[in-house]
Amino acid sequence: MSTAATAGALAAGTAHRAAESPGFLSPTGVEITFLLVGLVTLGAAVVTVTTRQLVHAALWLVVALGGLAVEYLLLTAEFIAWVQVLIYVGSVVVLLLFGLMLTRAPIGRSPDADSGNRWVAFTVAVAAAAALVWVVVDAFRTTWIDLDGAPSGTTEVTGAGLFQHWVLPFEALSVLLLAALVGAIVLSRKANGDSAPGAKDAAGSGPAAGATRARRDQEGAR
Amino acid sequence: MHLAYPAVLAALLFCTGLYGVLARRNAILVLMSVELMLNAVNLNLVAFDAWLSRAAEDTLHSGQALALFTIAIAAAEIGIGLAIVLAVYRNRGTSDIDRLRDTAEGHDPDDPDSDASGRAIPAPAAGEKAEATA
Amino acid sequence: MTTTTLAVLVPLLPFLGALAGLLLGRTAPGFARPLAVLPTLASLALAATVAARQGGGAPVDAATELTPTGSVPIELALHIDGFAALTALVVATVATCVQIYSTGYLRDDPRYPSYAALVSLFTSAMLLVVYTGDLMVLLVGWEVMGICSYFLVGHYWETPEARAASLKAFLVTKLGDVPFLIGLFALAADAGSFRLTRILGAVAHGGIDHPTLISLLLLAGVAGKSAQFPLHTWLPDAMAGPTPVSALIHAATMVAAGVYFVARLLPLFEASQAAMTVLAVMAAVTMTGSALAALAQDDIKRVLAYSTIGQLGYMTGALAVADRGAAVFHLLSHGAFKALLFLAAGVIIHAAGTNSLAAMSRMSRLRDRVPDAYWTMTVALLALAAIPPFSGFFSKEAVLGVAEHVVTGHTEHAPAAAGWIVLLAGLITALLTAAYATRLWLLAFRGSGPEAPDHGREPLTMTTVLWVLAVPSLAFGGFAFRVLPDWFDGHDLTPTLTTSVLGTGVALVGGIVTYATWRHTTAHAARVPLGAVAAHPEADAAQVEAEAIASHEPAYGDVAYAADPSDPGRLLLGRLHRHAAVGFHLDAVYSALFVRPVRAGASLVRFLDREVVDTYVRGAGALPRWLGAAVRRAQTGNLQTYVSALLAGTVVLAVAAVLVATGA
């Protein structure tokens, strides 16, 4: 974990500059909010991956993603928070619901939502979680983010950053999205030859990607 | 705010998504779990960006930029993924991951003497020959 | 031509004759007889010339390297002294007679070409043994003789006796040859050469480290070839072969080789008292035992076979008392009259249509049917019984005389014990020899009962040979004992008074006793009808003999034995008769000692090869199979399983990496 090590070093650096780094026992209001929302988010996520009702899973996903958006706000990244709400809650989840419907997912409790692999998955997940948490906590125990001062994630800051430093990747990304669009259409066409649902699906996925891209562009224009 | 909070939350979310990916049967639920994992990463990116932009005077905001890119790519990925899932569903009539076992050993019943079974013969042959000659 | 060239030609001609015979035999049968007789005849002439030129003087020595071996080279060497010259002469003579005789004996035999070729090969091998001065080359001839005897004894391969006998003949002699080979190795390793002269030189300078061991090893081979106890059992069975072959084997070749070999290497044996004593004991046991067995045999040829063993016993006895002159003297005279005995026996078997003495003793006027055989055989039997003035007398007396010399301590070469053993055994054997000779003669020619079948005179080729051989049996010894010492070591071979009187006396006693018993027993002959006669009496001799041999066992229940109350031998031997008839159960001992263990070993190996050696092969085959099955089971095709495994591995690796990085 060399990254963690460097981060630790940096953290030490900041620590002595910002003289007092408050302990965990005296949380600020932001922290409490973050904690609570985080709990909700996590809970929603857990329900998402465990519930037996597929549509409910999608809805709980909405809650989790929304919670994340709030966390972004708390981290003063408002633009990303809105984008999160727009794209994820707005399009991705809708897409997923479309998918559920198109694959005739059963409405209501489906007994076999989880495969026989559940316990293996659980162990692996818990082990990974333990490892990650341990490492992260070990590395950033004392690191302090100071969120005061000018918010670093406002729209103009982000826009400026994007169009000063990230233009080329940004355009490349739009090409990628285009490719994804074409790919989605081709895939769904090939799959069914000339039957109706393929066209509908292509229409379903195509505009979504297209929408994101269009939105991205107008953002850039602004 | 302590960096540990978002980091731990991200880790937990990631592992939740991991569990989903490994445990869910329906392909679309797997996709949802993938979204969770992506978001966990995003949270990390944003949190570290917020920290570094102060601690290391980072004016590049690479964290937020990358988070944006991730979101965009995630959208594309969902599109493609769903298309694939639908195609599979149309061909096979199911979107259950563990019904798709074409790579299983000796799966195909239509050509029994495929390479694998063909290669399996010699080892017994040597043994049986030993008995035969005795 | 130089003597060397001639000497080289002597073995070479019969060899070439044999090759030509084998190649042309089937394509041009007309050549078979000339190819058989002429080379042998030529080599006889050459041998005579060589003998004349050598004249008992300095030995002829010549050598050229046959091949390098990396250590001790093998040389193509000649070493012709008086012994070699004379022995070669006898060999060639007997071989020629046999070849001529065979032309008549196997008149209509389709296999005659191969037979004759093998006889020629046999002859050339023996001549090689006689002339060569290199022991490895001698071994070559030695073994070639063995294989020739194998093929010739198996000539009647339709009969089970012949099949068994040929195998036995080869294997028993080979059993002796194995230690023989080792002995040669030891000899060569000590002397640094296979050359006879060098080895004798080394012996003279005491260059041989273990003379006793080497001598005993060599003796094993000698016992095998010269049919000495305990390796003699193949010889009586070898009677299943054609009679001329028996004559060849017994008179000149094969069995003579062993005695001749010891005679050549006698200084080596003299170097070890123990070896000499062993030799003496061997000779004594052989003599007496074989004589007793001969008295009990029913097959006329088996009687002669056992008598051969006995006479060879005399020769080894002479060697045991360190006088090779006497030994070779007896070898020569015995060669003459034993060949005659066998060839005459062949004629008789042909005429009588049976080889069983019991059957012959039940037919009258057999001697009128075959007068030549009758007279010559009488001569030969007298010679065998060592009645003066026949040749056998002088040679045997020479042996006994030497033994008596040793006993009285006139020589230091041999231990006195050996002398005593040889002398006593010799005298007993003389008695027994006379006894079975008389028995054979009486049963064969003095039979009473229905007339013997008459199918014309025997072919001239067979009868003339008999007379040719009768001459030396009659007259050879008379002048030989004066001449031979110049050829040999110079020991006096004149019969001494005591031994002559003793020997002749016991011989006469034996003859008279047997005659008396015969007069007593022969009365029963009429009462017990016996006898089996060949199916085609008019066929050529070979086929008659084959049928006679084949019919003996069915008729009497045994190859060697006939329940004939009119047999004097039965009365003379009393309880011993039964055991003597089967050669004192030596075959049973052999089968217990060698055959069964080898059989057991064979089946053990069969089991091992099946169950043990192949087991690990099978295991090696099974292990990968199991592994493959195990790995295949993991391939479920469920992606989530794969990914779970993948991620689990990743986590483990990550944790490990962290631990390493943090130095925990």
Next chain:
Amino acid sequence: MIDINESVMQFLLALTVVGPLLGAAAALLPAPPGLKGTSPEQAVLRHGVTVTGVILIAAIVLALGFDHDHPSTMQATTDISWIPALDVRIHLGIDGISLPLLVLTALLTFLSALYSYFKPPAGPSPKAFVALLLVLESGTLATFAVLDLVLFFLAFETVLIPMYFLIARWGGEGRAEGAWKFILYTLLGSVVMLLGLLLIGIKAGTFDMVALATDNGRSLSVSVQVIAVLAIGIGLAVKTPMWPLHSWLPDAHTAAPTVGSVLLAGVLLKMGTYGFVRILLPAAPDGFRTFAPYLAAFAVVGIVYGSLACLALARKGAKGDLKRLIAYSSVGHMGFVLLGIATMTPTGVNGALFANIAHGLITGLLFFLVGGLKERTGSTDLDALAQETGAALYGRAPRLGGLLAFAAVASLGLPGLAGFWGEMLALFGAFDPAEGLNRPAFLTFMSIGAFGTLLTAAYLLIVVRRVCMGGAPKDTPAYTDVRSYEFAAWTPLVVLTVVAGLWPKALLGLTDPAVQQLLAGGTR
């Protein structure tokens, strides 16, 4: 004998190695119109005869042009750098040790091709058969001609594949199993051998056999030598085969077609012993000295074991298969070869090399004869052949019976025939082994081995008795006696057996100086 320009010799040697490969490639092409015989099969078989004949002629010319006064020096040498990175060179050459084996290989392959021209093997198309035969020949000749460890290994391996297909495609019943056992067994051995070869090559810094022989293991530490000898020895011992690694041989022989058996016994087995002499003895003498007693012990066990197995097969009612029996007898004969090598004396090694050639000739002849016998009687099962008394081959096919008896007699090591000198010299070498070896142990081995000859004689004569002799051949139908083409294929072997027996100098004169030099460490 005759004086041939060195470059011509080089060309001939290269031809003997490469020629068969080209021939094999050509055999797969459609026959040119000029050569098209009555049928394409006949055409391709004739092609095989032609190519092998040319190679045989080349080998004979090599033997004639060979400088017989200096058989210990490498002649007709070609030395081209092949893989500079690994310092692997294409190094060809012949000396007194490899020349006889080279000629023997060419001869046996030619005779096999001739035999199968008149009697095509039962199986798939002869095209592939001829091609495989030629590849086999090329690999074998290369094994005897190359002087580079890596090339040696390549050639050594090349041989396996064609032999596998010869057995698996043209064999008798049980061919699949026999072929599998053969290939797996020998490949396993070769893998181990490769490790040993690499070890030697890397530690000594060269793969060149001549350099290694001259170095005589001075640049290799004893431990390295021990490991290398163990590894290489196992590989070679499997090929030889040494007891107890022999169990692939009987199956392979029983299943193989006549020609396959002839080549397998006559040529392939020799590669193992040749490797012992050419690589192990000079390159790692100290390591070899460590293992020599064990090798000798295994060899002697092999002698007795093989003979006893043959006795068990030859016994009445054992359902013994003749080809299997001859295969076991090969185990015994190879035991003598190994014993000779294990003595590390010039005498023993000379004997081993002589026994190699002799065994190639005699066993080749035996397999040919058994093939002919099977063709006539339709069986190689002893009990089926000789019901009660025997098959009486003497009476029903006299020439065949005579030849069989001759081959058996030669195989039991009768003095005056080829079989004798090898065994005798091996035993003589064991009687007085090289210094540093335990003499009493070797004396024991020698006496046991000597009695092994007795057992050998026993089973061979029993076979003769059951096959050639036998009662009442009159009523039974006679078989067709030896045909002319069979004579053509067999006579050379018979003649050479007799010649080698009567004039051993022809071989020993070649091998002895070379062996002396080899054992003296290339400096002499």
